[in-house]
Amino acid sequence: MTRIQLTATALDRLRPRLDVLAQPLDYVVMDKSGVLRIDGREVTPEEARPDCGFVSNDLFFAPFQMAYIDALVASPALEWVQSCGAGLDHPMFVSLARRDDIRLTTNHSQAVGIAEYVMWGVLDHFQIGAAQPIQPAEQDPSGWIRRRAREIGGTRWLILGFGAIGQAVAQRAKAFGAHVTGVRRTPGPSAFADAVVPPERIFDMLGDSDVVVLCMPQTPETINLVDAHFLAAMKPSAMLVNVGRGGAIDDAALLAALDAGQPEYALLDVFRIEPLPADHPFWKHPRITVTAHTSAVTTGWDMRLDDLVVDNISRYLADEPLRNEVPISDILRGRAGP
Known part of the structure:
Protein backbone atom coordinates (compact mmCIF):
# COMPACT_ATOMS: atom_id res chain seq x y z
CA MET A 1 0.00 0.00 0.00
CA GLN A 110 -2.81 30.50 -7.29
CA ALA A 111 -2.08 32.20 -10.63
CA VAL A 112 -5.72 33.31 -10.92
CA GLY A 113 -5.80 34.95 -7.51
CA ILE A 114 -2.39 36.60 -7.86
CA ALA A 115 -3.27 37.96 -11.30
CA GLU A 116 -6.53 39.43 -9.97
CA TYR A 117 -4.62 40.93 -7.04
CA VAL A 118 -2.28 42.69 -9.48
CA MET A 119 -5.22 44.06 -11.45
CA TRP A 120 -6.92 45.20 -8.22
CA GLY A 121 -3.79 47.04 -7.11
CA VAL A 122 -3.24 48.78 -10.43
CA LEU A 123 -6.92 49.70 -10.76
CA ASP A 124 -6.96 50.99 -7.19
CA HIS A 125 -4.02 53.26 -7.85
CA PHE A 126 -5.10 54.34 -11.33
CA GLN A 127 -8.76 54.92 -10.49
CA ILE A 128 -8.53 56.47 -7.03
CA GLY A 129 -4.86 56.88 -6.28
CA ALA A 130 -3.83 54.77 -3.33
CA ALA A 131 -1.32 57.48 -2.40
CA GLN A 132 -4.20 60.00 -2.26
CA PRO A 133 -7.05 58.29 -0.40
CA ILE A 134 -10.55 59.71 -0.61
CA GLN A 135 -11.00 62.23 2.16
CA PRO A 136 -14.07 62.02 4.42
CA ALA A 137 -15.23 65.39 3.06
CA GLU A 138 -15.57 63.83 -0.38
CA GLN A 139 -18.20 61.45 0.99
CA ASP A 140 -20.30 64.44 2.04
CA PRO A 141 -23.07 65.16 -0.50
CA SER A 142 -22.25 68.84 -0.24
CA GLY A 143 -18.73 68.20 -1.47
CA TRP A 144 -19.34 66.93 -5.01
CA ILE A 145 -15.69 66.43 -6.04
CA ARG A 146 -14.83 64.91 -9.41
CA ARG A 147 -11.59 63.05 -10.08
CA ARG A 148 -9.80 62.25 -13.31
CA ALA A 149 -8.92 58.54 -13.36
CA ARG A 150 -6.03 56.99 -15.23
CA GLU A 151 -6.86 54.29 -17.79
CA ILE A 152 -5.13 50.94 -18.11
CA GLY A 153 -5.95 50.79 -21.81
CA GLY A 154 -2.94 51.94 -23.80
CA THR A 155 -0.47 51.54 -20.93
CA ARG A 156 2.66 49.45 -21.32
CA TRP A 157 3.32 46.59 -18.91
CA LEU A 158 6.62 44.84 -18.29
CA ILE A 159 6.22 41.48 -16.54
CA LEU A 160 9.45 39.99 -15.19
CA GLY A 161 9.00 36.25 -14.82
CA PHE A 162 6.65 34.88 -17.46
CA GLY A 163 5.56 31.55 -16.06
CA ALA A 164 2.01 30.64 -15.09
CA ILE A 165 1.57 33.69 -12.83
CA GLY A 166 3.16 36.17 -15.23
CA GLN A 167 1.03 34.88 -18.08
CA ALA A 168 -2.14 35.09 -16.00
CA VAL A 169 -1.33 38.73 -15.22
CA ALA A 170 -0.60 39.39 -18.90
CA GLN A 171 -3.88 37.83 -20.03
CA ARG A 172 -5.87 40.15 -17.79
CA ALA A 173 -3.84 43.25 -18.60
CA LYS A 174 -4.29 42.56 -22.32
CA ALA A 175 -8.04 42.30 -21.78
CA PHE A 176 -7.93 45.89 -20.51
CA GLY A 177 -6.12 46.98 -23.66
CA ALA A 178 -2.59 47.19 -22.26
CA HIS A 179 0.54 46.47 -24.28
CA VAL A 180 2.39 43.63 -22.53
CA THR A 181 6.03 42.55 -22.70
CA GLY A 182 7.02 39.42 -20.82
CA VAL A 183 10.56 38.62 -19.65
CA ARG A 184 11.85 35.08 -19.33
CA ARG A 185 15.01 33.09 -20.07
CA THR A 186 13.40 31.46 -23.13
CA PRO A 187 11.92 34.29 -25.24
CA GLY A 188 9.50 33.69 -28.07
CA PRO A 189 5.90 34.22 -29.15
CA SER A 190 3.13 34.04 -26.55
CA ALA A 191 -0.63 34.27 -26.85
CA PHE A 192 -0.64 36.43 -23.73
CA ALA A 193 1.95 39.08 -24.67
CA ASP A 194 2.84 41.43 -27.46
CA ALA A 195 6.46 40.38 -27.02
CA VAL A 196 8.54 38.07 -24.81
CA VAL A 197 12.18 39.04 -24.37
CA PRO A 198 15.19 37.70 -22.47
CA PRO A 199 16.39 39.30 -19.20
CA GLU A 200 19.16 41.10 -21.06
CA ARG A 201 16.48 43.35 -22.62
CA ILE A 202 14.94 44.58 -19.36
CA PHE A 203 16.62 47.97 -19.43
CA ASP A 204 15.54 48.49 -23.03
CA MET A 205 11.92 48.32 -21.84
CA LEU A 206 11.94 49.95 -18.40
CA GLY A 207 11.84 53.55 -19.51
CA ASP A 208 8.63 53.04 -21.51
CA SER A 209 6.78 50.84 -18.99
CA ASP A 210 3.86 52.21 -16.99
CA VAL A 211 3.49 49.08 -14.84
CA VAL A 212 6.37 46.78 -13.88
CA VAL A 213 5.32 43.46 -12.31
CA LEU A 214 7.83 41.17 -10.59
CA CYS A 215 6.90 37.47 -10.75
CA MET A 216 10.41 36.00 -10.65
CA PRO A 217 11.88 33.39 -8.31
CA GLN A 218 14.70 34.34 -5.98
CA THR A 219 17.95 33.38 -7.66
CA PRO A 220 21.48 34.77 -7.56
CA GLU A 221 20.54 36.73 -10.69
CA THR A 222 17.37 38.26 -9.26
CA ILE A 223 18.49 39.21 -5.74
CA ASN A 224 18.54 43.03 -5.57
CA LEU A 225 17.67 43.23 -9.27
CA VAL A 226 15.48 46.22 -8.44
CA ASP A 227 18.25 48.49 -7.20
CA ALA A 228 18.91 52.21 -7.55
CA HIS A 229 20.03 51.77 -11.16
CA PHE A 230 16.87 49.82 -12.05
CA LEU A 231 14.57 52.31 -10.32
CA ALA A 232 16.26 55.30 -11.93
CA ALA A 233 15.51 53.77 -15.33
CA MET A 234 11.75 53.60 -14.64
CA LYS A 235 9.23 56.23 -15.71
CA PRO A 236 8.46 58.78 -12.97
CA SER A 237 4.76 57.87 -13.35
CA ALA A 238 5.34 54.11 -13.27
CA MET A 239 3.96 51.64 -10.74
CA LEU A 240 6.01 48.72 -9.37
CA VAL A 241 4.26 45.53 -8.24
CA ASN A 242 6.03 42.64 -6.50
CA VAL A 243 4.26 39.27 -6.23
CA GLY A 244 7.44 37.23 -6.78
CA ARG A 245 10.06 37.23 -4.05
CA GLY A 246 11.01 39.96 -1.59
CA GLY A 247 14.74 39.61 -2.22
CA ALA A 248 14.32 41.00 -5.72
CA ILE A 249 14.03 44.53 -4.30
CA ASP A 250 16.70 46.58 -2.54
CA ASP A 251 14.45 48.02 0.17
CA ALA A 252 16.57 51.10 0.88
CA ALA A 253 16.87 51.90 -2.82
CA LEU A 254 13.11 51.65 -3.31
CA LEU A 255 12.39 53.95 -0.38
CA ALA A 256 14.85 56.52 -1.70
CA ALA A 257 13.44 56.30 -5.22
CA LEU A 258 9.84 56.72 -4.05
CA ASP A 259 10.84 59.68 -1.92
CA ALA A 260 12.40 61.20 -5.04
CA GLY A 261 9.20 60.54 -7.03
CA GLN A 262 10.47 57.83 -9.37
CA PRO A 263 8.64 55.49 -9.62
CA GLU A 264 5.31 56.89 -8.48
CA TYR A 265 4.00 53.97 -6.46
CA ALA A 266 4.71 50.41 -5.27
CA LEU A 267 2.39 47.53 -4.40
CA LEU A 268 4.25 44.90 -2.37
CA ASP A 269 2.99 41.48 -1.31
CA VAL A 270 6.35 39.76 -0.63
CA PHE A 271 9.30 40.81 1.51
CA ARG A 272 12.82 39.81 2.52
CA ILE A 273 11.62 39.05 6.04
CA GLU A 274 8.11 37.73 6.61
CA PRO A 275 6.12 38.75 8.52
CA LEU A 276 7.35 42.24 7.65
CA PRO A 277 8.75 43.74 10.90
CA ALA A 278 6.43 46.23 12.57
CA ASP A 279 9.06 48.96 12.46
CA HIS A 280 9.81 48.58 8.74
CA PRO A 281 9.37 51.91 6.90
CA PHE A 282 7.30 50.26 4.17
CA TRP A 283 4.32 50.16 6.52
CA LYS A 284 3.87 53.92 6.77
CA HIS A 285 5.22 55.11 3.45
CA PRO A 286 2.53 57.08 1.57
CA ARG A 287 3.56 55.65 -1.79
CA ILE A 288 3.50 51.97 -0.81
CA THR A 289 0.68 49.51 -0.31
CA VAL A 290 1.72 46.54 1.84
CA THR A 291 -0.16 43.24 1.89
CA ALA A 292 0.80 40.20 3.95
CA HIS A 293 1.83 37.71 1.22
CA THR A 294 -1.86 37.08 0.62
CA SER A 295 -2.18 37.72 -3.12
CA ALA A 296 -2.85 34.01 -3.70
CA VAL A 297 -5.30 33.58 -0.84
CA THR A 298 -8.66 33.68 -2.60
CA THR A 299 -11.96 31.84 -2.46
Missing part, protein backbone atom coordinates in the same frame (compact mmCIF):
# COMPACT_ATOMS: atom_id res chain seq x y z
CA THR A 2 1.28 3.46 -0.90
CA ARG A 3 2.09 5.59 2.11
CA ILE A 4 1.65 9.38 1.93
CA GLN A 5 2.76 11.97 4.47
CA LEU A 6 0.48 14.94 5.19
CA THR A 7 -0.25 17.34 8.02
CA ALA A 8 -3.36 16.67 10.08
CA THR A 9 -4.91 19.85 8.67
CA ALA A 10 -4.36 18.76 5.06
CA LEU A 11 -5.64 15.24 5.69
CA ASP A 12 -8.82 16.51 7.32
CA ARG A 13 -9.55 18.49 4.16
CA LEU A 14 -8.51 15.85 1.60
CA ARG A 15 -9.42 12.55 3.19
CA PRO A 16 -12.98 12.25 1.83
CA ARG A 17 -11.56 12.44 -1.69
CA LEU A 18 -8.47 10.31 -1.06
CA ASP A 19 -10.35 7.45 0.60
CA VAL A 20 -12.31 6.77 -2.60
CA LEU A 21 -9.34 6.59 -4.99
CA ALA A 22 -8.84 3.41 -7.00
CA GLN A 23 -6.02 2.27 -4.71
CA PRO A 24 -6.05 2.61 -0.91
CA LEU A 25 -3.55 4.86 0.83
CA ASP A 26 -1.74 4.58 4.13
CA TYR A 27 -1.48 7.94 5.89
CA VAL A 28 1.51 9.28 7.82
CA VAL A 29 0.16 12.31 9.66
CA MET A 30 2.07 15.04 11.48
CA ASP A 31 -0.09 16.73 14.09
CA LYS A 32 0.21 20.32 15.28
CA SER A 33 2.67 19.31 17.98
CA GLY A 34 5.05 17.93 15.35
CA VAL A 35 4.42 14.26 16.15
CA LEU A 36 4.15 11.69 13.36
CA ARG A 37 1.34 9.14 13.60
CA ILE A 38 0.07 6.20 11.59
CA ASP A 39 -3.47 5.12 12.50
CA GLY A 40 -3.14 7.18 15.67
CA ARG A 41 0.06 5.42 16.76
CA GLU A 42 3.12 7.62 17.27
CA VAL A 43 6.01 6.67 14.98
CA THR A 44 9.57 7.90 14.42
CA PRO A 45 10.68 9.32 11.06
CA GLU A 46 12.62 6.09 10.49
CA GLU A 47 9.43 4.09 10.97
CA ALA A 48 7.23 6.40 8.90
CA ARG A 49 8.86 5.69 5.50
CA PRO A 50 6.40 7.60 3.26
CA ASP A 51 6.50 6.97 -0.50
CA CYS A 52 5.23 10.47 -1.23
CA GLY A 53 4.26 13.64 0.59
CA PHE A 54 2.32 16.87 0.39
CA VAL A 55 3.82 20.19 1.54
CA SER A 56 0.63 22.09 2.36
CA ASN A 57 0.21 25.80 3.02
CA ASP A 58 -0.22 25.33 6.79
CA LEU A 59 3.43 24.22 6.94
CA PHE A 60 5.06 27.45 5.82
CA PHE A 61 4.75 29.26 9.15
CA ALA A 62 4.37 26.21 11.37
CA PRO A 63 6.95 25.57 14.12
CA PHE A 64 7.21 21.94 12.98
CA GLN A 65 8.01 22.84 9.35
CA MET A 66 11.57 21.47 9.31
CA ALA A 67 10.60 18.42 11.38
CA TYR A 68 8.07 17.61 8.66
CA ILE A 69 10.66 18.05 5.88
CA ASP A 70 13.28 16.08 7.83
CA ALA A 71 10.81 13.20 8.12
CA LEU A 72 10.36 13.20 4.35
CA VAL A 73 14.08 13.39 3.69
CA ALA A 74 14.68 10.50 6.14
CA SER A 75 12.44 8.15 4.19
CA PRO A 76 14.40 5.78 1.93
CA ALA A 77 11.12 5.05 0.12
CA LEU A 78 10.37 8.68 -0.82
CA GLU A 79 9.76 9.16 -4.56
CA TRP A 80 7.63 12.28 -4.95
CA VAL A 81 6.60 15.47 -3.10
CA GLN A 82 3.80 17.84 -4.10
CA SER A 83 4.06 21.50 -3.07
CA CYS A 84 1.19 23.89 -2.47
CA GLY A 85 3.36 26.79 -3.62
CA ALA A 86 4.11 28.23 -7.02
CA GLY A 87 7.86 28.15 -6.50
CA LEU A 88 10.26 25.50 -5.25
CA ASP A 89 13.03 27.93 -4.31
CA HIS A 90 12.42 27.60 -0.56
CA PRO A 91 15.35 25.91 1.28
CA MET A 92 13.09 23.00 2.25
CA PHE A 93 12.74 21.99 -1.40
CA VAL A 94 16.44 22.35 -2.05
CA SER A 95 17.09 19.85 0.74
CA LEU A 96 14.62 17.45 -0.85
CA ALA A 97 16.09 17.97 -4.32
CA ARG A 98 19.50 16.79 -3.13
CA ARG A 99 18.10 13.27 -2.82
CA ASP A 100 18.51 10.82 -5.66
CA ASP A 101 15.45 9.81 -7.71
CA ILE A 102 13.10 12.39 -6.18
CA ARG A 103 10.29 14.05 -8.14
CA LEU A 104 8.92 17.44 -7.13
CA THR A 105 5.76 19.08 -8.43
CA THR A 106 4.59 22.65 -8.01
CA ASN A 107 1.21 24.31 -7.96
CA HIS A 108 -0.11 26.90 -10.43
CA SER A 109 -3.59 27.16 -8.92
CA GLY A 300 -11.00 29.52 -5.32
CA TRP A 301 -7.42 28.70 -4.35
CA ASP A 302 -8.05 25.79 -1.96
CA MET A 303 -10.46 24.12 -4.37
CA ARG A 304 -8.04 24.32 -7.31
CA LEU A 305 -5.15 23.15 -5.14
CA ASP A 306 -7.11 20.20 -3.79
CA ASP A 307 -8.13 19.23 -7.33
CA LEU A 308 -4.47 19.25 -8.37
CA VAL A 309 -3.28 17.26 -5.35
CA VAL A 310 -5.93 14.57 -5.72
CA ASP A 311 -5.32 14.35 -9.48
CA ASN A 312 -1.55 14.04 -9.04
CA ILE A 313 -1.95 11.38 -6.33
CA SER A 314 -4.19 9.44 -8.74
CA ARG A 315 -1.55 9.82 -11.44
CA TYR A 316 1.19 8.70 -9.07
CA LEU A 317 -0.76 5.60 -8.09
CA ALA A 318 -1.37 4.80 -11.77
CA ASP A 319 2.27 5.49 -12.71
CA GLU A 320 1.17 8.29 -15.07
CA PRO A 321 2.97 11.60 -15.77
CA LEU A 322 2.55 14.12 -12.96
CA ARG A 323 1.28 17.65 -13.57
CA ASN A 324 3.64 20.59 -12.96
CA GLU A 325 6.78 18.54 -12.44
CA VAL A 326 9.90 20.72 -12.09
CA PRO A 327 13.35 19.54 -13.19
CA ILE A 328 15.52 18.85 -10.16
CA SER A 329 18.38 20.69 -11.84
CA ASP A 330 16.29 23.90 -11.85
CA ILE A 331 15.68 23.60 -8.11
CA LEU A 332 19.35 23.02 -7.32
CA ARG A 333 20.31 26.01 -9.48
CA GLY A 334 17.69 28.18 -7.78
CA ARG A 335 15.50 28.55 -10.86
CA ALA A 336 12.30 26.90 -9.70
CA GLY A 337 10.31 29.99 -8.84
CA PRO A 338 6.72 31.04 -9.44
